[in-house]
Amino acid sequence: MSAGTGADRAAAPRGTVTDDEREDPRAVRRRSLRLLGSLIRPVAGPAWWTVALVVLAQLAAVAGPALVAFGIDSALPALADDDDAAPLVLAAGTYLVLALGGGLLSAQVVRASARVSQAILLDLRGRLFRHTQRLSLEFHERYTSGRIISRQTSDTDALRELLDGGVTTLASSGLAMVFTAASLVWLDPRSGLVLLVAVVPGVLLTRWFQIRSQRQYRLNRTAAARVIVRFVETMTGIRAVQAFRREGRADAVYGAEAEDYRRTTAEAIRVNGVFDTGLTLIGNVTVAAVLLVGGLRVLDDGLEVGVLVAAVLYARRFFQPLAQIGMFYNSFQSATAALEKLSALLAEEPTVPDPAEPVALPRVRGDVRFADVEFGYGAGPSVLPAMDLHVPAGQSLALVGETGAGKSTIAKLLARFYDVRTGAVLLDGVDVRRIDPTDLRRAVVMVTQEAYLFSGSIAANIALGRPDASREEIEAAARAVGVHELVAAMPQGYDTDVDKRGGRLSAGQRQLVSFARAFLADPAVLILDEATSSLDVPGEALVQRGLRTLLAGRTAVVIAHRLSTVMGSDRVLVVDGGRVVEDGSPAELAAGDGRFAELYADWQATLTASHPT
Numbered sequence: 001m002s003a004g005t006g007a008d009r010a011a012a013p014r015g016t017v018t019d020d021e022r023e024d025p026r027a028v029r030r031r032s033l034r035l036l037g038s039l040i041r042p043v044a045g046p047a048w049w050t051v052a053l054v055v056l057a058q059l060a061a062v063a064g065p066a067l068v069a070f071g072i073d074s075a076l077p078a079l080a081d082d083d084d085a086a087p088l089v090l091a092a093g094t095y096l097v098l099a100l101g102g103g104l105l106s107a108q109v110v111r112a113s114a115r116v117s118q119a120i121l122l123d124l125r126g127r128l129f130r131h132t133q134r135l136s137l138e139f140h141e142r143y144t145s146g147r148i149i150s151r152q153t154s155d156t157d158a159l160r161e162l163l164d165g166g167v168t169t170l171a172s173s174g175l176a177m178v179f180t181a182a183s184l185v186w187l188d189p190r191s192g193l194v195l196l197v198a199v200v201p202g203v204l205l206t207r208w209f210q211i212r213s214q215r216q217y218r219l220n221r222t223a224a225a226r227v228i229v230r231f232v233e234t235m236t237g238i239r240a241v242q243a244f245r246r247e248g249r250a251d252a253v254y255g256a257e258a259e260d261y262r263r264t265t266a267e268a269i270r271v272n273g274v275f276d277t278g279l280t281l282i283g284n285v286t287v288a289a290v291l292l293v294g295g296l297r298v299l300d301d302g303l304e305v306g307v308l309v310a311a312v313l314y315a316r317r318f319f320q321p322l323a324q325i326g327m328f329y330n331s332f333q334s335a336t337a338a339l340e341k342l343s344a345l346l347a348e349e350p351t352v353p354d355p356a357e358p359v360a361l362p363r364v365r366g367d368v369r370f371a372d373v374e375f376g377y378g379a380g381p382s383v384l385p386a387m388d389l390h391v392p393a394g395q396s397l398a399l400v401g402e403t404g405a406g407k408s409t410i411a412k413l414l415a416r417f418y419d420v421r422t423g424a425v426l427l428d429g430v431d432v433r434r435i436d437p438t439d440l441r442r443a444v445v446m447v448t449q450e451a452y453l454f455s456g457s458i459a460a461n462i463a464l465g466r467p468d469a470s471r472e473e474i475e476a477a478a479r480a481v482g483v484h485e486l487v488a489a490m491p492q493g494y495d496t497d498v499d500k501r502g503g504r505l506s507a508g509q510r511q512l513v514s515f516a517r518a519f520l521a522d523p524a525v526l527i528l529d530e531a532t533s534s535l536d537v538p539g540e541a542l543v544q545r546g547l548r549t550l551l552a553g554r555t556a557v558v559i560a561h562r563l564s565t566v567m568g569s570d571r572v573l574v575v576d577g578g579r580v581v582e583d584g585s586p587a588e589l590a591a592g593d594g595r596f597a598e599l600y601a602d603w604q605a606t607l608t609a610s611h612p613t
């Protein structure tokens with residue numbers, strides 16, 4: 001796989017920065033922090049409450065060994081010498097209460113942090129969906145769907161992982177270490193000194209682990225992403241794989257990538273193992289050192305036994321949190337990377353902005369004009385260098401031209417999926433950039449080749465543009481375009497689920513449903529990208545009839561691929577290199593000696609060849 005392909009980026013590992021490659025890292029960090037701040041602000045109260053619970057739980061935990069020291073050094077002698085059981089009962093009772101309280105507090109921490117993290121994630125998911133949906137077509141054509149899916153899944157998951165357990169574990173672990181060290185220094189400064197000496201190799205080992213595990217983690221995420229991309233790519237292109245007998249080769253490539261994934265995972269586990277073992281070793285040596293140094297002092301009467309026991313307990317506890325901090329380091333890293341990518345997505349602005357002062361256009365006649373339009377995608381070259389075009393209301397216009405000529409671009413500008421660079425696209429004399437978006441969407445409908453059907457009933461699919469339409473209206477639209485009989489013959493008629501057996505439709509049938517959808521929406525201007533099949537086979541007569549009904553009585557711009565569609569339209573525009581090179585009625589142009597006449601002759605020849613009489 002070549003580096004940096006669309007598919008590659010689509011499944012880019014969480015640990016790598018792909019979206020922000022050319023951005024200033026400080027700006028990226030600021031943007032990420034702003035997003036984090038805006039996510040936390042609404043739940044600031046519960047978040048502070050969680051922090052308070054974490055502090056209390058750690059205080060309860062750290063008091064244990066000190067109580068043990070008190071029990072041994074003060075309470076036991078009081079019982080032995082003075083027959084006074086009160087101090088021992090007090091120490092044991094307090095220990096029990098703190099243990100129970102600590103347990104309850106820990107449970108509360110889990111609940112409180114879950115509440116905070118789930119509220120944050122709900123907010124984030126909603127924002128991502130609304131924002132991505134609002135972005136212009138330009139964004140969706142540039143940002144592959146795989147990447148959007150990564151934002152909604154693995155990136156949100158990375159944050160979830162951290163918020164669900166990571167943050168509280170990190171905070172608890174950090175506090176536990178500080179409290180433990182402080183208690184030991186307070187109880188017995190010399191034992192505290194032994195502990196502080198042991199911190200040095202502990203910190204060095206943790207730093208080694210951070211560097212190694214970060215590198216390993218990235219390798220591992222890249223390997224995992226490759227396996228997924230390869231799998232998806234092979235299965236998406238399964239027809240080509242099987243048709244060209246590429247199974248063996250695909251298997252070998254996939255096998256090598258899966259092996260790479262296994263190897264990097266094994267190495268990551270090994271690094272973890274070294275870290276864990278190293279920490280345990282340092283912890284045990286520290287305990288032994290505290291015991292030895294303290295034991296000698298006890299013999300010299302320089303230290304009380306209880307304090308020694310407490311010191312040993314504290315030393316044992318000290319290194320446990322470090323292992324947890326190490327474990328969550330990777331989660332923290334990937335959550336940071338995820339936050340950067342999420343904030344980049346949320347910072348995208350629609351390239352087709354809503355007008356500041358929208359012009360209401362409730363009743364549109366359908367007069368379309370391209371006035372001195374120049375357009376190109378992004379900063380790319382001009383695709384339409386200079387387009388002047390007037391389509392009077394009610395006219396049906398067929399756009400023909402070679403692939404890449406600019407036909408779809410004209411259609412996309414008219415539907416305002418993109419905005420022109422210079423000049424203007426006018427509807428009934430009003431610049432489309434100024435028209436109220438709701439009115440514009442109602443007036444101009446684009447039916448694309450793919451005829452996308454959403455999961456749900458056929459009726460709901462037809463009513464997409466007018467969800468309040470009655471069943472009668474839906475049926476009338478289906479009848480008009482000639483799809484009623486087909487739907488009526490389905491297992492549950494109009495209630496048949498398009499995803500279920502019996503609801504699956506052929507490409508032509510799907511197109512008829514999308515015609516019914518457009519018919520019901522009843523726009524003044526209809527843009528239609530006809531399916532690419534260029535032969536007028538008899539089975540498509542139905543589609544042609546549906547099409548004629550759909551186009552009747554409105555302005556229509558059709559990217560035509562069938563001769564019958566072209567010949568049935570009022571006017572033909574031949575486009576070449578973004579310019580109109582021929583313009584006239586189909587009969588006129590066919591009889592001439594221009595490009596359309598050639599195309600017409602080719603079409604005729606193909607038809608005769610495929611339907612010999």
Ligand SMILES: Nc1ncnc2c1ncn2[C@@H]1O[C@H](COP(=O)(O)OP(=O)(O)OP(=O)(O)O)[C@@H](O)[C@H]1O
Nearest residue numbers: 141377380383401402403404405406407408409410
């Ligand atoms: N999203 C895009 N970003 C950049 N360039 C684009 C984009 N879409 C189209 N183009 C370029 O604009 C030119 C015109 O493309 P357009 O899709 O309008 O052609 P077309 O006539 O509709 O072709 P076809 O018949 O193959 O659909 C082409 O050179 C194409 O490479």
